[in-house]
Amino acid sequence: MAKRIAILGAGESGVGTAILAKQKDYEVFVSDFGKITETYKDVLENFEIEWEENQHTASKILNADVVMKSPGIPDKAPIIKQLKDNKVAIVSEIEFASEFTNATIIGITGSNGKTTVTRWTHHILKEGGLNASVGGNIGDSFAKQVALSPSENYVLELSSFQLDDIKNFRPHIAIITNITPDHLDRYDYDFSKYVASKFRITMNQTNDDYLIYDADNEAINDYLEAHTIQPKLVPFSTTKSLKYGAYIEHNELIINIDENKIHMPIDSLALKGTHNQKNAMASSSAAKMLKIRKQTIRESLANFQGVEHRLEHVLKINNVNYINDSKATNVNATFYALESMSSDTIWIVGGVDKGNDYSQLNALVNEKVKAIICLGVDNQKILKAFNNCVDIMVETQSMSEAIKIAYKIGERGDAVLLSPACASFDLFKNYEDRGRQFKEAVRLL
Template sequence: MARLVILGGGESGVGTAILGLRKGYEVFVSDKGEIKREYKNVLEHYGIDWEEKNHSKEKILNADVVMKSPGIPDTVSLIVDLVDKGIPVISEIEFASLFTDARIIGITGSNGKTTTTMLTHHILKGDGLNVGMAGNIGDSFAKMVAEKVCECYVLEISSFQLDGIVDFKPHIAILTNITPDHLDRYDYKFENYVASKFRIAKNQTDGDFLIYDADDEVIESWLAKHPVKSIVMPFSIQKELEQGAFLKDNEIVIKINNEIIKMKTSTLALEGKHNLKNTMAASLAAKLVGIRKQTIRDCVANFQGAEHRLEKVLKIQHVQYINDSKATNVNATYFALDSMSAPTVWIVGGVDKGNNYKELMPLVREKVKAIICLGTDNSKIVDAFGNVVDLLVETYAMEEAVKVAYKIAERGDTVLLSPACASFDLFKNYEDRGNQFKEAIKNL
């Protein structure tokens, strides 16, 4: 019996454990931290051997294959030891893909992954397809493969997950955009991060498709030097394309071979330029899978959007409160500010990931009337914008930030939580941050 060792007892780890058990592996789960009670209950229910707050080398270095959680860097000594011993160390999506013949749509990018994944899933489901949505969103891919059979999977995939693939191959790959993010994991070299994202197309052949943003110079220049084997399907809001998706006369035009679908931008559920692109990417994927034109049109018009991503919370005294807690980098916040049409009170801050705030400067000058910093260290934000806005307030708790925003905002304004930073200084994660924001608004 082959031995499968899983490092990390979170969503992907426990999902892999269930799938491994069902496929006849001897399974052991090891987590250096504490495993959440809900996951321990699952492991105990299945009788899977596990440990926490420790990695027992003697129980790990005898593995036939190791699945490591995406949060564990390749540089950790235990991973180096495994690789030196010639034991394959793979990601959960690689392991799960070995046990399904379903068509896979894989979606990666620095921003827009979640919305594009949800919208693609929404369209496919709307046409009656038996489709699963997994990866960085909802259930792990492995758990889904273990528990139900789908015709198609729509997967949101991070660069960390792509780093651990060997043969994983999506039939349709979507690359939403590439901007500097997570550079601490890539030796602070942007090209390493770009290469990681492009691994999504690494195993594709000439029968597969790569959908990508043709307005993204990073993607365009990488493709020029490193052509892919798959059929490329670009999308653009700046230029007309021979094949792919583009904007013309306030309509999205989808053009594949000689087939054309047109959708008025005024009918789309999602607002903002970045969401035009997300809609194009999802619509292209849906058309390539064979979804009917009318279904695509209906579904992009009635889509609800992702929680914590430009989510309209409440209007209080003619002030709109918007939760964009999922904006954990500068680029995501750029999209958010760009889509604001009213004077904006901007709540920003958290754990800085080496952010350069300069690119936000024109938008801040144009749209932001006041800045509320929310973090344990706000010095970079104060330095960047202290002289740009009339009012800048430092706060250290969500309730305080929301109360300050409520006092500052006037009729017709928007209060936007778009932190441009990770959340781990004051919150468990970006969901916790967004939920606290919503709760604080309801308590006003």
């Protein structure tokens, strides 16, 4: 008899899982508590997959052999509680898809830098002639690719939510870019639970596998001291020389993983800033593990294009630089953005606060920010945090208004930086929508 899978959430990961499950002869049912977009409905119809929207019919879900839960659905949701009470197995899309591929998997997690490292690693592998696809939290879902366009290597960006529901998922190379407080609302405001969630990426690794990690990150180092993990450790650092791993010395990035050391001047990296030196080290260490040639790695570190909505230069108008960093949805990401600013900055900040502590930004705001434009429904916390740091603070409710004010305040040589430090769901669909509205508003000036 065919196994039955119920899929909760008809977004990219849900629909991808449905396609793969159908291909593997599962009886498939897709249920979304909200509305399903027309595009995904068409796909489900096309593959003759049964679906429902605006509800979860318990009787059609609780009888499943396995349930795939989309990462956005919290454990507190009533249907999840029912499934757990009934002891129905719940897996993530990543877990389900990994059972149907023998490809080499590079899994990348962390509070910041995941997308850049994922894209950069993929770029180096492609330049090195490997058959490689990118997926997970970005692009086409991993499951859909396993079903419709299989690859020999997958570079997967993985959120902590995706890792929370894995059982046997095992990447050959795991990368933890860094761990700083984020999404604490999903982890009972307990940072140690969030850290443990990130480290789930290593839980099935063996000593044939690798963990590439930021050796300057306190939370990662504390965890590694307190726990024994199986994979071979490959550290990277911008503050200390390492006998093994990647580090900076005399303004050179050095990768010392095998007898074939790589040296590269940091000035020739495609992306600037300390955090991008780390992103480059993580990506190139992974490429080195997969035997990509030194010359290819060097060239790929120098010619990478970067990621949309991550410190993306939009336009220069009247000698004022407009920079889109909409992807900065937490304080740590904004810290990196402000740190990389070399001119007086008009900072656009705000949105849905995830339990942010803004105090770590005070020194940077004092040094670099001349005006703050709040862009959110509730800006009280931001106003309170920085009212002693800057003279100009303005509240706005729309992107076009924020940009018009920035344009008025901006003087020759300034930068206007959208780096919200918050989620976007109060005024925008998502961070991409927020970033695109920023770019559009700047172009209309």
